[in-house]
Amino acid sequence: MRRQALLASIALLVLLAGCLGPLQTTSSPAAATDAEGTTLSTTGTGSVDAEADLAVVSVAVVATADSADAARGQVATDVERMRTALREAGVPDDAVTTASFAVFPEYDYTDGERTERGFRAVHAFRIETEPARAGEVVDVAVGNGASEVQGVSFTLTDETRAALRAQAIERAVAAARTDADAMAETVGLSVTGVETMSTAGGFTPVERFDVAESAADGARTSFEPGPVRVSVTVQVTYRAA
Known part of the structure; x- marks a missing residue:
């Protein structure tokens, strides 16, 4: 019985040693993967x-009148004059585009009371041209109907x-x-x-x-x-x- 028990103990130790060996070698690949x-x-x-x-000239044609239609009509007339002048100055039609358009009432305020005093129409344009011609475009536009120069930008x-x-x-x-x-x-x-x-x-x-x-x-x-x-x-x- 003692002999059999001793043999069984030795076999168990050999088995445990075989199981522990592979477990001790699996950490190296993980460390290499982390480094990579x-x-x-x-x-x-x-x-x-x-x-x-490229120069972008922003101008607006502005008119005031007693009625909305009259203000709109005046702006339309001035816009046509401005566009004709720009065309004659060599600015192509597709370089002149509408940026915004509005017609709205204007009021006076006296002693807390609001009184309508007419209408304002505004037609704003974006005009693209060569940088060297930006000043000329401003002069042509202002001299032929544009009431406001809202800005000039030089870009690409x-x-x-x-x-x-x-x-x-x-x-x-x-x-x-x-x-x-x-x-x-x-x-x-x-x-x-x-x-x-x-x-x-x-x-x-x-x-x-x-x-x-x-x-x-x-x-x-x-x-x-x-x-x-x-x-x-x-x-x-x-x-x-």
Whole structure:
């Protein structure tokens, strides 16, 4: 009996040793997988400056009258005169578009009482032209029916903006990669690829309305537009090992 009990104990110990061996070797692959899965997240910004190649002149034709229809009719007459003058100045019809139109009553307020004093009609336009002709367009519009110049902006055409944005993205990605390489080097790693990448940003138009002198005094309107900046920010997550 003692011999049989001793043999059974030895067999049990051998069995337990066989079970414990594999359990002690499974942790190494998990540690290697963690190292291979290291990621670095960086942000890069790139920008490009360029001269504006598009000017947008915002003007409005305004008229007041005793009735809404009379105000509307006066605006329609002045608008036709302005558009004819712009056409004769070489501004194509499709470069002149309506921005807004409204006809509304105006009131006087005396001793807390409201008295209607007529109607105002406003037809606002957006006129696109070359930056060098922005002052001329203002003078033609104001001299032929436009009552208000609501602003002048110097910006970029769609084609130019797309080309500059591509350059800005290239610079932003290069800046992000430079930071990623520096981060990886500090911990003894190297960048091995890109995990994710996204971008945001646009362009900054130059808004100006600083008419030098009144055209009525014999001087021409002139502008001095500054550069337009296209800026892009990219967020990149890199793989490193």
